[in-house]
Amino acid sequence: xxxxxxxxxxxxxxxxxxxxxxxxxxxxxxxxxxxxxxxxxxxxxxxxxxxxxxxxxxxxxxxxxxxxxxxxxxxxxxxxxxxxxxxxxxxxxxxxxxxxxxxxxxxxxxxxxxxxxxxxxxxxxxxxxxxxxxxxxxxxxxxxxxxxxxxxxxxxxxxxxxxxxx
Numbered sequence: 001x002x003x004x005x006x007x008x009x010x011x012x013x014x015x016x017x018x019x020x021x022x023x024x025x026x027x028x029x030x031x032x033x034x035x036x037x038x039x040x041x042x043x044x045x046x047x048x049x050x051x052x053x054x055x056x057x058x059x060x061x062x063x064x065x066x067x068x069x070x071x072x073x074x075x076x077x078x079x080x081x082x083x084x085x086x087x088x089x090x091x092x093x094x095x096x097x098x099x100x101x102x103x104x105x106x107x108x109x110x111x112x113x114x115x116x117x118x119x120x121x122x123x124x125x126x127x128x129x130x131x132x133x134x135x136x137x138x139x140x141x142x143x144x145x146x147x148x149x150x151x152x153x154x155x156x157x158x159x160x161x162x163x164x165x166x
Contacts, residue, residue, distance in 0.1 A: 022156060023060045026164035027130070029152075036068040038148055041108035041134050048073055048081040048108050049134075054095055055103025058128040059163070060154065065103050073107075080119075081107045104130040104152070111137050114151040116160055124155035130163055131155055 033053060041049040051070040057063030069091055072084040095102065105126060109117075114135035116124070124131060131153045140149040152163040 022154065022161065024154075024163055026166055027059045027065075027152065029065055029132075029150075029165045033065055033068045034150060036070070037106055037132070037134055037150065040070045041136055041148065044073065044108070045136060046078045046110055047076050048078060048110060050081040050083050050107040052083070052091060052102050053104035053106060053130075053132070054091075054098075054100050056100060058101055059103055059130050060128065063101065063103055066100065068106070078110045102126055102129045104132045106132045106134070108134045108136055113137065113140055114149040116153055116155060121155055121158055121160060124158075127156050
């Protein structure tokens with residue numbers, strides 16, 4: 001998986017309107033997983049961070065997020081991510097052996113909104129997984145808490161559908 005986050009932004013086709021697509025419309029993300037994503041993104045700044053959320057079943061099928069696994073960004077870039085193939089293979093085997101799934105694919109955007117870039121959309125190879133993006137841009141932070149923006153998306157056949165995180 002490789003992503004170029006430099007082109008995401010306002011008016012980008014990755015920022016969908018209110019129309020809802022294939023489920024889920026919303027899903028729960030445990031606070032511990034969110035905290036792990038934030039910690040990794042901050043630790044790997046100025047480069048994009050990436051990882052996978054392992055779940056009981058796909059979110060669209062009512063699966064729950066079980067735990068977050070940080071991955072190495074082979075690209076080591078502030079504009080791209082590529083989950084290291086050795087990490088991906090190892091976790092694919094472990095997840096399959098445990099009868100679990102890749103519930104979510106996570107990466108950070110260092111200076112742009114938490115929305116899929118055109119490259120992210122083109123490289124969305126896991127249609128059953130959610131794509132979670134975290135923005136470290138101060139402009140995107142929660143105005144009350146200052147926490148980074150974290151948003152979820154389902155990407156099917158190049159079409160982006162927002163998924164609310166609770």
